[in-house]
Amino acid sequence: MYSIGDLSRRTSVKVPTIRYYEQMGLISAAHRSEGNQRRYEKADLERLAFIRHARDLGFDIPAIRELIALSRHPDLPCAGADRIAEDHLGAVRAKIEKLRKLEHELERIVSHCCGHSVEDCYVIRALSDHALCEAEH
Amino acid sequence: MYSIGDLSRRTSVKVPTIRYYEQMGLISAAHRSEGNQRRYEKADLERLAFIRHARDLGFDIPAIRELIALSRHPDLPCAGADRIAEDHLGAVRAKIEKLRKLEHELERIVSHCCGHSVEDCYVIRALSDHALCEAEH
DNA sequence: TCTTGAACCTATAGTCGCTAGAGGGATTAG
DNA sequence: CTAATCCCTCTAGCGACTATAGGTTCAAGA
Numbered sequence: 001m002y003s004i005g006d007l008s009r010r011t012s013v014k015v016p017t018i019r020y021y022e023q024m025g026l027i028s029a030a031h032r033s034e035g036n037q038r039r040y041e042k043a044d045l046e047r048l049a050f051i052r053h054a055r056d057l058g059f060d061i062p063a064i065r066e067l068i069a070l071s072r073h074p075d076l077p078c079a080g081a082d083r084i085a086e087d088h089l090g091a092v093r094a095k096i097e098k099l100r101k102l103e104h105e106l107e108r109i110v111s112h113c114c115g116h117s118v119e120d121c122y123v124i125r126a127l128s129d130h131a132l133c134e135a136e137h
Numbered sequence: 138m139y140s141i142g143d144l145s146r147r148t149s150v151k152v153p154t155i156r157y158y159e160q161m162g163l164i165s166a167a168h169r170s171e172g173n174q175r176r177y178e179k180a181d182l183e184r185l186a187f188i189r190h191a192r193d194l195g196f197d198i199p200a201i202r203e204l205i206a207l208s209r210h211p212d213l214p215c216a217g218a219d220r221i222a223e224d225h226l227g228a229v230r231a232k233i234e235k236l237r238k239l240e241h242e243l244e245r246i247v248s249h250c251c252g253h254s255v256e257d258c259y260v261i262r263a264l265s266d267h268a269l270c271e272a273e274h
Numbered sequence: 275t276c277t278t279g280a281a282c283c284t285a286t287a288g289t290c291g292c293t294a295g296a297g298g299g300a301t302t303a304g
Numbered sequence: 305c306t307a308a309t310c311c312c313t314c315t316a317g318c319g320a321c322t323a324t325a326g327g328t329t330c331a332a333g334a
Contacts, residue, residue, distance in 0.1 A: 003301095005310065015311085020292060035300045037311055046265070053264050056274045058239050061291075071261045078258030082250055085260045089243040092236055099233045102195050106226040113219055121215030123222045124208045127190050128183070137193045140330090142281060152282085157321060172329045174282055198320075 002040040004030075011048045018048065024061055026051055026068065059088055101135060108134060139177040141167075148185045155185065161198055163188055163205065196225055238272060245271060 008015045021027050027047055030038035047068070054064045063084050070081050113122035126132045145152045158164050164184055167175035184205070191201045200221050207218050250259035263269045 003310080014293080016294080017292065019312095024291090033300080033311095035311085037300065049267070050264050053267055055291090057243060057264075067261065067264065070255050070258075071265070074254060074256035076255050078250065078252050078255045078260065081255060081258050081260040082247065085243060085247050085250075089240065089247055092240050092243060096233060096236045096240060099229055099236070103226065103229050103233060106194060106222060106229060110219065110222050110226055113215065113222075115215050117211060118207050118213045118215045118218060119211035121207075121218050123215065123218040124204065127187050127194075127204065128208070130186070130190055140281075151322080153323080154321065156283095161320090170282095170329085172282085174329065192320090 002045065004038045004040070007040050007045060007048060010045060011052050013048055013052050021048070021051060024065075026061065026064060057088075058092060059084070063088065101137065105134060105137065139182065141175045141177070144177050144182060144185060147182060148189050150185055150189050158185070158188060161202075163198065163201060194225075195229060196221070200225065238274065242271060242274065 002010070004015050004018055007013070007018060013021075018027070022029060027044060030040050030044065033039050050068070050071075051064055054067060059067070066084055067081060070076065070078075109123055109126045112126075115121045118124055122132075139147070141152050141155055144150070144155060150158075155164070159166060164181060167177050167181065170176050187205070187208075188201055191204060196204070203221055204218060207213060207215075246260055246263045249263075252258045255261055259269075
């Protein structure tokens with residue numbers, strides 16, 4: 001039997017976050033002590049570690065809910081889980097692509113700025129005048 | 138004289154967003170018509186285009202506030218603006234780095250999954266067992 | 275001039291995944 | 305038995321908007 005604090009220390013998930021996950025339906029409502037405090041078992045610890053891991057990999061809460069639901073039906077084909085992971089991978093790649101374009105444009109703007117005063121600062125001028133940009137954004 | 142809708146169409150900033158920027162102090166409170174509707178001039182349009190452009194480049198609102206303040210003092214050295222842009226570039230690069238690690242790990246997990254049922258799905262197993270991961274995250 | 279419909283107004287709540295705080299009760303070590 | 309630490313619920317805040325409700329003003333056509 002673990003208290004919520006024990007669970008928190010063992011999974012590195014903060015106490016309020018555990019309560020939040022309960023509210024979001026990612027973990028089922030815990031048993032309570034006589035004094036109404038949450039008491040957890042080993043299965044809860046594993047479940048929470050799963051959630052933590054998925055969050056670290058950037059899955060959002062609805063995706064995690066689906067993954068948990070799938071993991072309770074070992075007989076189903078795993079195409080569902082694969083699709084969730086692939087979709088997420090696609091989203092991560094899209095974000096990287098966007099950020100890379102941003103990086104490129106910012107690099108260009110920063111490196112072009114050799115002025116001394118704000119008046120001829122390339123950073124400010126580029127923001128004021130879209131025509132100074134290389135790509136659309 | 139532009140109405141808020143004119144301004145919106147010309148800058149591609151949505152009407153509620155323009156009001157939000159006014160609330161956040163990025164644009165000064167507009168003059169009003171007799172019937173209390175906002176009326177803008179060319180200077181407001183340029184200011185809003187500047188903001189839009191900075192947002193597209195990922196600057197957050199406090200940074201934009203600073204950039205606007207700087208752009209009104211053309212005599213100041215432009216090191217302040219440069220630093221804001223460089224800081225932002227650094228943040229963008231850090232995000233890219235994080236996402237690339239995620240991408241790598243997700244690729245690995247997805248590509249290892251050749252199971253047919255959830256029971257031996259590598260996606261689910263990797264989430265359940267952190268030891269299957271290559272890097273810490 | 276009147277009417278209609280589009281555009282405008284304010285104020286409030288919702289998004290996401292937590293995090294922080296207030297104000298109180300439970301547990302446990304000494 | 306007491307004090308320190310933990311735990312409880314409830315509410316509000318973050319950032320940058322977006323959506324909705326309920327009402328007012330404007331502009332163009334009849």
